[in-house]
Amino acid sequence: MLDACLAGDPPKELPRALLEETCGNALFRILVEGLADRFEPALCDAYAGLFAQAVAHILPEEHPAELVARYRRIRRVRPVAGRPQRVVVLSRVTLGADVAVTSVLLDAARRRFPNAELVFAGPQKNYDLFAAERDLVHALVDYPRGPLRERLAVRERLSSLLADRDTVVLDPDSRLTQLGLLPVGHEDRYHLFESRSYGAASGCPLPELAADWAAATLGVDGAKPYVALARRSDTGPYVAVNLGVGENPAKRLPDPFEEKLLAMLAGCGLPIVVDKGGSAEEAARVERAAERSGAPVAFWEGSFAGFASIIAASRLYVGYDSAGQHVAAASGVPLISIFAGFPAPRMFERWRPAGPLCQVIRVDRPDVEETLERVREALRPWAEKAAT
Secondary structure, eight states, rough: HHHHHHOOOOOOOGGGGGGGGHHHHIIIIIIIHHHHTTTOHHHHHHHHHOOOOOOHHSSSSHHHHHEEEEHHHHHHHHOOSSOOSEEEEEOSSHHHHHIIIIIHHHHHHHHOOOOEEEEEEEOHHHHHGGGTTTTTEEOOOOOOOOSSHHHHHHHHHHHHHHHHTTTTEESOOGGGGGTTTSOSSOOOGEEETTTTTTTTTTTOOOHHHHHHHHHHHHHOOOOOOOOOOOOOOOOSEEEEEEOOOOOOGGGGGTTHHHHHHHHOOOOOOEEEEEESSSSHHHHHHHHHHHHTTTEEEEEEEEEEHHHHHHHOSSSSSEESSSSSHHHHHHOOOOOOEEEEOOSSHHHHHHHHHOOOEEEEEEEEOOOOOHHHHHHHHHHHHHHHHHHH
């Protein structure tokens, strides 16, 4: 099905087998993510036509054609009307996306409607990235990553949260709403930033596209990504490292890249703090790399928000394409991102961190020695500046 969509001939019917509970991983990780990660407008329409059938299968009161028609209306870029009492910004669920995209909409909404209640709707771990922001209200909405029926069950919570007519909803292509397809809120007060198609002719990264959309929708120029962390790490001369890949092994380079990377960073003369990540497998992997590198490494084991505070206080951040790079970019911390495993060039363009302190190493083929040499080159101007 994915191949047919990529070839420009999307099937008209979604196979019912994909709606079985045991096929949830195939439906989301292969088809949905495969379509979204190309950032092609035509694939947005293919997704809507197919996934609307999945939504209607679980919610029989909905009709696929009506879901698609609503989707096309709410993605139309139009200014927010009136002065709402409440603005709800939906989480994208993934941490990096909430920094790179959602925070831009939060920034614009706060500036456009300073007297409205500003609400972040999403999981606790995502809200923790903004917990220190005064007057930002958290509406807890968890997103289960199980079968389709469990994922769509968030509709009840969202419908209750967004029921008031004086509530404006900003949807940054949220997984909570299945990228805008799940009908919640009042349509005339609902604004979808279809990040997969917006600015399709440009090579701009997502924070810049989100800022452009916010200017057109909210009339606010120059919105920026940010974090507002409740926990503050003491500023110290150290390098923060995250080697997590978010369950996508294609983002990694093969061994012995990670141990050689840590050894190279140790040569800079600063302590290294490495995040153990969110799984036992990742923790064992980074511990093994640190041991083999011989580098004196300290580990962080805890919440991502806690490690984000370490990143924000570091002298340099180094890691694969992950949430950490977006925290570093938003915090004004120099960074080196090793960006591999992207299925299409536009995904690299969209998800790369951007800014004068961001050095992004695009890895088209996983060559360990070549990539290490490029990291060494990226380190040189930083090390020279740090020495002065």
